[in-house]
Amino acid sequence: MMQSHIRQSGAAAAAAVALFSYCTAFGREGKKEENGSVGVHHLVAAALVEWRPPRRHAAISSAPLTSFYPNLAICEPIRDVESDNDDDDDDNDDNDSDVGFYYLRMNPKEVERTSLSDSHAIFGALSGTGMIERYDIYRRVLDDVAVERKPRGGSSRREVVIVNLSVGDKLNGHGGIVHGGILSLLFDEAMGWAYECLRHEDDWLDDPSSPVTAVTANLTVDFRAPFVEGSEGVIRVYHDERKGRKIYFTAKLESKDGEEMAKGSFLAIRMKYL
Ligand SMILES: CCCCCCCCCC(=O)SCCNC(=O)CCNC(=O)[C@H](O)C(C)(C)COP(=O)(O)OP(=O)(O)OC[C@H]1O[C@@H](n2cnc3c(N)ncnc32)[C@H](O)[C@@H]1OP(=O)(O)O
Incomplete structure (x- = not known):
């Protein structure tokens, strides 16, 4: 379904190696381009590949999302959410494809202020075969501010986090259909992580390392x-x-x-006393 836009270049290799080092520091995982298994030697091969994201109409992957591999930068086509209202961009696809972004795997174990262990709904009680079998969180990182999304309907928004997930057969409401409350939970958590990303990258706090917690006030x-x-x-x-x-x-x-299964809106409020 998606097409890889790959080319080889020395500069790209250098960039990829730098990115690889940076990725390693964050302990994130990466994704390869195609279906099938990949050995460790592919980590080296991948570092020699420059990936150019197609500007639009490419979902994150048609490949099994389980094909993530440790310590490899994720370089993955992504749906352009603005494309439906952005027809005049069609002439500029070649230029647009030069901008890029990637994702950093976030590690729940590195977040101290939450109970991301046995007592956590997603990573604890509801984690496992037949339940929430995968809930991998990735922070989106822009290679270039030029990729920042254009205003839509007068307001701008930007993708902060993606979650790569799978749900088994023990969390249903109606037969064969995952319970809506479970999906709400998955949304709630994802938006909590988006807040966590913003907390670290913005100057909202006098002390960015301060663990100021936000809670969900409203979720639709x-x-x-x-x-x-x-x-x-x-x-x-x-x-x-x-x-x-x-x-x-x-x-x-x-x-x-790439089909839209559900959508949500969320209001987080930073608590006054933490
Ligand atoms: C990296 C780790 C990631 C982990 C992710 C975990 C995600 C989990 C997220 C959750 O599920 S949190 C658990 C569920 N949520 C709660 O338990 C929250 C319970 N509610 C509260 O604690 C308080 O109601 C809350 C802190 C949300 C608000 O209390 P405040 O006393 O701070 O609010 P205040 O009355 O001062 O109002 C502040 C503003 O928020 C607005 N507001 C408050 N509650 C609202 C609400 N529910 N809906 C819409 N607006 C609301 C209020 O109108 C006002 O707007 P303005 O500033 O414009 O005047």
């Missing part, structure tokens, strides 16, 4: 299509705006084929 989910048991999917979280202690996000859940 529209269920657009049944998310069937055993499905893989991707949640994409977008930051919309901030008003004082209030931070607004929107999100969507895509099937691995």
